[in-house]
Amino acid sequence: MLARIFPDRFVPVLFATILLASLLPVRGTAVPVAQGVSTAAIILLFFLNGVRLPRDEVLHGIRNWKLQGAGLGFCFVVMALLGLAAQVATAAFLPAALALGFLFLGILPSTVQSATAASSMAGGNVAASVVAAALLNLIGVIASPLLFAALAGSAGAIHGAAALRIVAILLLPFVAGQVVQRWLRPWVLAHRGAATFMDRTSIAIAVYVAFSAAVVGGIWHQLDAGEIAITFAAVAAMLALAFCGAWALGGLLRLRHAERITLLFAGAQKSIAVGAPLAATLFPPATAGVVLVPILVYHMAQLVISAWIAPGLARRAEV
Template sequence: MLSRVFPDRFVPVLLATILLASLLPVRGAAVPVAQAVSTAAVVFLFFLNGVRLPRDEVLHGIRNWKLQGGALVFCFGIMALLGLGAQLATAAVLPAALALGFLFLGILPSTVQSATASSSMAGGNVAASVVAAAVLNLIGVAASPLLFAALAGNAGEIHNDGVLRIVSILLLPFIAGQIAQRRLRPWVLSHRQLVTILDRTTVAIAVYVAFSAAVVAGIWQLLDAREVVVVLAAAAILLALSFGGAWLFGRLLGLARPDRVTLLFAGAQKSIAVGAPLAATLFPPAIAGMVLVPLLVYHMAQLILSAWIAPGLAKGPAGVVLE
């Protein structure tokens, strides 16, 4: 029954993490310890991402330039503009950090496992999905912070210490993982379940620490029912525009149906595995929790939506309304 309501098991984990942070947030002397644990977990996560993202498959898949270029344009171009539009549309009714979260959502790379799994379930080009996810995440490690800084104005200004944190916590571990890939990737591939657990535990820790700081700063007192409704409505509209737009964009590019399916999930899904650590790196803890709220809502909604539409897409044009 639970699998029908939450097609991805990580959705209830995220909900439980938010609930735990709301009831038992990290306080006082425990805060530096929790932040150190979160930072160490993020370093490990990006090292692990560097190990498992396949360089050979990336280089091979780049040959499908129309699909990969389309995914790149949609993920970092069109989605960034949609996120900016959502920020501007909600700025008058939401706290600034919360509205900024929609722009932050828009500049993130795609998911890896979820986009590939959804594409496979929907009859997409699975090999191209792996490549698209890898390419977008490789580019996103460096491009997402720069794109956010360019679009967010003063709110997204990255100072020298912020650059140093991005390089030391995100980029260097990722590069180290790529260097160690030949030795460690066979072990990672043979322990997929363990690696997935470690991956999701790391994300949960980052979300818990960031959201705890927001709770201590009074997020639930700052948000009233109307603002919660605005966030949910804006996320739903953004979800519809992103998934519908990605499908239409694939059609405009003249992609074959399997490639359109790949573009749909690679372009419209957004990665909390990158978003949570990046928010913790770019923003003070209390602000990071607020910025993450739109991404948390969107991430959980995209998993549920993807699981619902994938079987219909697999049936072909007669089985879906997107055609």
Template sequence: MLARIFPDRFVPILLATILIASLLPVRGPAVPIAQAVSTAAIVLLFFLNGVRLPRDEVLHGIRNWKLQGGAFLFCFGAMALFGLGAWLAAAPFLPAPLALGFLFLGILPSTVQSATAASSLAGGNVAASVVAAALLNLTGVIASPLLFAALAGSAGAIHGEAALRIVAILLLPFIAGQIVQRWLRPWVLAHRGLATLMDRTAIAVAVYVAFSAAVVAGIWQLFDGREVGIVLALVAALLALSFGGAWLFGQLLGLARPDRITLLFSGAQKSIAVGAPLAATLFAPAIAGMVLVPILVYHMAQLILSAWIAPALQRGGQV
């Protein structure tokens, strides 16, 4: 029963992280220490991503230009526009950072592990899914903040310090991982469980520190039943648009069914693994926690939805 409700073990981890941050947020002198630990965890996360993403498979998969181009256009084009629309719809009713979180959700790249796992379970093109996830995440480190700044206007302006933090905390560790991939990738692949644990711990730490600051700033005092309902309704609408739209887009492109399944999960899923570090880099701590709320809800919902959709697709069904 629990496996059906929480098909990915990371869902209860995220829920527990939010609960702990709400009950025991970081305060006072502990805040700089927690932020330093969070930054170190983010650096490790992107270093491991650089070690893990195979350059040769990426280069080989680029040849499937229709699938990879479609995934890119949907992830950073259609989804960014969906997020923009949700932000504009939410702005009159929600606190500004919380509403802005819907745009932030829209510009993020796809997941890696869960999109590939869902594609495999649904009978999709697994190799192409790995490549799509790699390309989208490689691009997202640079494209996501630039796209956010372009669509958000003054609300998303990236100042020089933030740009330097993106380079130092996200891009340089990833490049370093790519450089040492030749030596470290076999070890990482041989210890997948440990690498996954390190990934999820880094994400949980980033979410905990960001959400703690939002709790101290009074995030729960800003929420009432109406605002919770608005967030849930907008996330539900985005899920319908993203999964339904990606499936239809694959049909319009004339993709074979396995490639269409890959486009579905690569295009519609959004990565908290990039979202949490990027929010911590772009925004002040108290704001970052509120901006993360939509992607936290969306991320958990997409994992559950994908676990329900994938078996139906494997049996020959439709989205």
């Protein structure tokens, strides 16, 4: 029965992770340790991706301007406009900072590890997913605060250290994996199960650490039932438009099935890993927590949706 409800066994793991974070969130001195574990998992994930992806596929991913351009346009233009529309639609019903959170959600870059892992599980072009994750996150360091300033009418800045962190945890491990590919790739390909376990474990750790911070910040006590319902409804609308829009755009551009899958997850997913530090930079602490609510809800929901639809996409790719 559970297999019918959850097409992928990772979905109930995500729900269990959220429940665990709600009941036993990371607190105090354990927070830096948990964040370090999450960062280490991401580094290992991209190192393994670098080891197992042939260089010709990587170079093809970089040269695929149609796919990468579509990902950039959808992530930073289409999604930003969707976020702005959601802000305007909810402004009369939600606190100003909470409504502003939908615009903030729209201007964020895609996820790092989960978009690549979802694309891999769905049979997408993993090399192009790695390239897309790198481009979207590196460009997002500059583009996200500028887009927010342009659309919200307020200035924002982000530390150069954030850009260095993206390079350190995403690009450098991947390059290192490419360097040692000749020696380690046969072993990694022979242990695909371990690589898949690492993909999913990285996502679960990121969810637990991110949602723990929200629980400690009082996410369950700051909003009344009506505001929570409106927030969830608006997030659901954005999710539906994002996933359907990214998939439709891939069809309009006549992308191959594997590349269409890559665009789906790279374009529709949004990163709490970038959103949290960016919010802390742009807003005072009291406001940042409320602004983050939409991206927290969206982030959790996109992982469940991605895990739910990935097996079906993989089966279609095999036909």
